[in-house]
Amino acid sequence: MRHLMSGNEAIARGAYEAGVTVAAAYPGTPSTEILENMVEYKDKIYSEWAPNEKVATEVAIGASIGGARSLTAMKHVGLNVAADPIFTYAYLGVNAGFVLITADDPSMHSSQNEQDNRYYAKFAKMAMIEPSDSQECKEFIKEAYRISEDFDTPVLFRVTTRVCHSKSIVEFGEREEVPFKPYSRNIPKYVATPANAKLAHVRVEKRLKDLEEYSNKSPLNKAEYNNKNIGIITSGIAYQYVKEVFGDNASYLKLGFTYPLPMALIREFSENVETLYVVEELEPFMEEQIKAAGIKCIGKELIPLIYELNPEIIAKVMLDKTYESKPLDVNVVPRPPVLCPGCPHRGFFYTMSKKKNTVVTGDIGCYTLGGAQPLEALDTCICMGAGFTAGMGMSKAFEASGRQGKVFGVVGDSTFFHSGITGAIDILYNKGKMVPIVLDNRITGMTGHQQNPGTGKTLMGDPATAIDVVEILKAIGYKTVKVVDPCDLKAMDEVIKEAEEADESYAIVTKRPCVLIKGLPAPKTKCVVDRDKCKKCKMCLNVGCPAIFFKDGKSYIEQSMCVGCEVCMQVCKFDAIGRVGE
CATH class of the missing domain: 3.40.50.920 (Rossmann fold)
Structure with a gap:
């Protein structure tokens, strides 16, 4: 049976046909759809969104040691997070087959760098496989499990954005029902003490020679x-x-x-x-x-x-020739990325944009766009979790240099579970003069609405305990944890001012769901401009909402895009923006 599939879809199919039983990942473009498509095979494969890539890798490693073929998937920078367990597991070797998928992003379509993760295979001393199209994604993943078990090694399965997202024809096969490997305690193999690791390193070097010999005759x-x-x-x-x-x-x-x-x-x-x-x-x-x-x-x-x-x-x-390609006859208007109309983060960043001397350390997610025009309310964006920890470092530098004022650090709800909790602890433990802020939009937004520990649902659709961000911050020990609707600009401004003046530890959680979450009720009202009252001051444009633009010299709100968040209405000083549909 032939199907048109993306590389990510084909990888999921290949894992199914290879007899994989456990899959764990953290979403990140261009790898996200691998686990999303794994759910199609949930009668055979347990799949989960883990809090971060390190956890996902360790879950898959545990499943491998326990006797089940397992898989973990992540974007290229996610392997930096997962490097700790994978380097050691390469020394230890597998029980059942183990494959780690790294989805690299040349040209940085959705990433902060374009690191080449092929070097991880060399650095960690494990086998690596690279497919070129969707059919190979499916077939090569099956070969990866054979190599993993035959050579007692984790396998790095490296794809790139074009392979992940391009579609080609895939021929389906049947699932191989792989018997579970029996588990028996093996302390010298799986307990990575220095004495055991020394012997393991000898085995690794021999394994690399055996793998090279095999690679010379590999069908790949x-x-x-x-x-x-x-x-x-x-x-x-x-x-x-x-x-x-x-x-x-x-x-x-x-x-x-x-x-x-x-x-x-x-x-x-x-x-x-x-x-x-x-x-x-x-x-x-x-x-x-x-x-x-x-x-x-x-x-x-x-x-x-x-x-x-x-x-x-x-x-x-x-x-030295010009390649005769056949470009699409489409005149595409450049569209820089921007927060969606009604995005709950807009009110927060608008509030911070008015505080010109305030430092806001940012993070990876939808809210990274808070650094774009016209808001321009972010000072840094480095990696997952650094919204808190880089802010901590800046606050200590400012204390030492005598600069006044607090640093505000932001992460999203999914990022808080990924790598924000430890940063929040560091701020409190080491008395950072900064305010951690969790922008909770009730979903993992940037990668396409995946579940996370705070949503109350698993990847496989099962109900789950919803981990409460507010209660975690209180449990850590923050004296004040304020919850605010970020689209209420007056309340948002008051909370920020209170945080600036607070002598004790202070954390903020902005709570408002992403407007694109499926199942949310349609907005009852929308915003509209009274053209007679518009003074052409352009203040409404400063919120950066794509639904607002100037038409015939005055402000105009496109009704098909407006979701009635009312941020623009609060900004207008002339009451030129009102509600309709009440």
Whole structure:
């Protein structure tokens, strides 16, 4: 049976066919849809959204040790969070097969960097596999489990945004009902004390040699000989690009098993072509190793080191030709990212935008857009949880330098569970002169409305205990925890002023659900401009709502976009904005 599937959908299908029993992840573009599609197979696979990537990895590791084939998935920066357990599990080895999926993001479509996670395989000393299309996503994931169990190793399954989200034809197979591996206590293998780890490291180095020997005959690596004047070593989505540009005018060594590299196979290929190129996105991961092996090749001398590749780039740098693509005949208007109409974060950031000397340390989520025009109310955005902890560091620097005023640090509700709780503890424990603020919109917003520990529902749709952010902050020991509707600008301003003046520990939770949550009742009222009262002051534009713009020289609110949050109505000093539909 043939289906048109994205790479993420195909990975989920492949995990099902491979006999996976446990899957855990934290949502992050471009990996999110893997676990979302795993729910389709919930009669066979237990799936969960974990609070963060480290927890997800440890859950999957525990399942592997317990005898069940397991999977964890995350975007590239998530592997930084999960690095602690994965480096050790690479030493220990598996019981049942274990695969970690890293979804890298060249060109940073939805990320704060474009790190190349192939180096994690080399650094952690574990096998790595890279598919090039959706069919390979499905088939390669099954091979990954065989490699994991045959070589007693975790496997890093590396995909990129284009592989995750592009669609191609996938041929379905049947599920392999893999028997559970029996579990028996094995302290030397699974208890990572220094004495045990020393012996494990010896096993790891031998395993790498065995893996390299296998990679030379792996079905995931294949040579395609055509014109031998040009030979191209490539992997992942880059294979699709070079094949589109060169066709039969070049020979290819397509690598799907990319660590350890099949050096004997690479050497044989190099001897059969006249000029050897290595084409890979981002870092010279393969090129460095190939050159270190004494094999002459051309790589980053031509191929760009940053951003995604595409056929146009390949044709230009390798052939000095213009690639004849067929662009869509569509004139797309540039649209910078912006908070949605009615976004509950807008009121908070509007309030903070008026406090020009106040520092607001931000975080990863919808609220990162609080740094965009016209609000421009964020000073930093580094990584998950740093809204609190970077703010803590800044507050200590300001204390030392004599700068007055408090720092306000923000995280979302999902980010609070991910990595904000420890930061909140640090602020309190070390007497930070700052105010932690949780922007609680009742969902994991930026990645597409996934459940989290505060929503009262699991990934698989089951009711769950809803963890209360307010009660956690109180339990930690904050003397005052204020809950406020961020769209009530007067209340929001009063709470911020109170926090600035507070002598004791003070935390804020803004509570208002994301307007896009399914099942919420439609707004009863909307906002409308009385054109006769509009003074053209443009104050309403300062809230940054996409529903508001100037039309015929005066303010106008597009009714199809307005959700009646009334932030604009509170900002207007001339009562030119009112409600309709009451």
